[in-house]
Amino acid sequence: MAHQSGIRVSENLSAVFKDALASEDVRAIRVNIADEALEATATHPAQSDFEQDFGRVGDLLQDAEPSYVLVRLDSDNSSGQDTGAKWLLCTYVPDSAAVRAKMLYASTKASLTKSLGESFFVDEIFGTTKNEFSLDGYRQHRRHVESSAPLTERELEMQRIKDLESTAAEVPTMDSRRSHVAENKLNMADEVTEALSEYAAGSVNFAMLAFDFSNESFVLDRKGSLQSHGELAQAVPSDEPRFVLYWYDSMTSVFVYSCPTDSNIRHRMVYSASKYGFLVTIEKMGVKVDAKLEVDAPTQDLTPAALEEEVSSRTKTAAPNAHITQQRFKRPAPSSRRPRTNPTTSS
Numbered sequence: 001m002a003h004q005s006g007i008r009v010s011e012n013l014s015a016v017f018k019d020a021l022a023s024e025d026v027r028a029i030r031v032n033i034a035d036e037a038l039e040a041t042a043t044h045p046a047q048s049d050f051e052q053d054f055g056r057v058g059d060l061l062q063d064a065e066p067s068y069v070l071v072r073l074d075s076d077n078s079s080g081q082d083t084g085a086k087w088l089l090c091t092y093v094p095d096s097a098a099v100r101a102k103m104l105y106a107s108t109k110a111s112l113t114k115s116l117g118e119s120f121f122v123d124e125i126f127g128t129t130k131n132e133f134s135l136d137g138y139r140q141h142r143r144h145v146e147s148s149a150p151l152t153e154r155e156l157e158m159q160r161i162k163d164l165e166s167t168a169a170e171v172p173t174m175d176s177r178r179s180h181v182a183e184n185k186l187n188m189a190d191e192v193t194e195a196l197s198e199y200a201a202g203s204v205n206f207a208m209l210a211f212d213f214s215n216e217s218f219v220l221d222r223k224g225s226l227q228s229h230g231e232l233a234q235a236v237p238s239d240e241p242r243f244v245l246y247w248y249d250s251m252t253s254v255f256v257y258s259c260p261t262d263s264n265i266r267h268r269m270v271y272s273a274s275k276y277g278f279l280v281t282i283e284k285m286g287v288k289v290d291a292k293l294e295v296d297a298p299t300q301d302l303t304p305a306a307l308e309e310e311v312s313s314r315t316k317t318a319a320p321n322a323h324i325t326q327q328r329f330k331r332p333a334p335s336s337r338r339p340r341t342n343p344t345t346s347s
Contacts, residue, residue, distance in 0.1 A: 068112060189218065
């Protein structure tokens with residue numbers, strides 16, 4: 001359910017990677033985003049072992065242009081079995097790159113690895129300078145990985161996206177417009193502030209926000225009290241991004257970042273760049289968030305069964321089977337307290 005940009009692997013890249021898997025002649029493949037597709041734009045032959053060849057990865061990078069570089073690791077035949085090719089994913093996003101490019105490369109990495117085969121990629125490096133992709137940079141990366149507490153792939157992905165969004169927040173313009181992430185300040189219509197207050201108090205269990213591009217501010221799309229979890233997927237549009245707040249039960253508030261892959265790329269970038277600032281802003285307003293979900297197909301990813309799985313995996317406070325203790329929501333609670341009832345999982 002991780003957010004993706006909608007940019008896909010091209011036939012060219014698929015063929016180059018397939019050929020590289022079939023032999024050990026290729027050490028590295030540079031990948032760039034061009035015409036809303038991931039393209040193989042350069043390769044580096046395998047000339048020696050991994051470490052010596054990795055020292056030349058920097059030659060594939062350009063000063064101001066982000067790139068991915070797929071680097072083949074040396075085969076481990078110590079077990080006497082061929083375990084298949086394993087690759088290192090390098091993500092190079094220089095500070096001087098345009099904000100749009102930073103956002104695209106941050107949100108496309110998942111599509112790249114998923115399309116080529118996630119099992120092939122066993123390690124990855126993110127850097128903003130060519131020096132970070134030198135042999136010394138790689139060795140430093142490995143020392144850090146081996147000395148740090150292990151993180152899940154999901155945690156690593158979220159950390160990388162957060163880092164990129166924080167970097168983008170420092171840039172004052174996006175398409176000649178003011179960035180609403182700067183200093184964690186967002187423009188919100190009065191109706192949004194009122195709806196968030198009602199949501200925090202529990203007098204409504206659902207609030208959905210949209211970005212008004214004409215006024216460059218967040219506006220209220222819809223608020224109210226859904227009667228079952230099944231209504232959530234139907235309430236969220238499948239063709240435009242949205243920020244959604246939903247009381248999953250009386251103790252669990254869920255933030256949903258819905259970003260359909262077929263929606264406008266520029267719209268996706270604005271929501272992606274605004275997400276971190278939005279969460280900081282609503283937290284200061286007293287809005288509780290216990291679980292954060294990112295979905296690209298709301299009708300599939302927000303079904304009652306999917307919600308139960310995702311929310312339970314992200315929270316430890318909800319009691320077992322809390323979602324089936326009552327068949328329907330009762331009348332919304334007064335504004336002084338949150339609703340005490342839980343909806344059914346049936347639609």
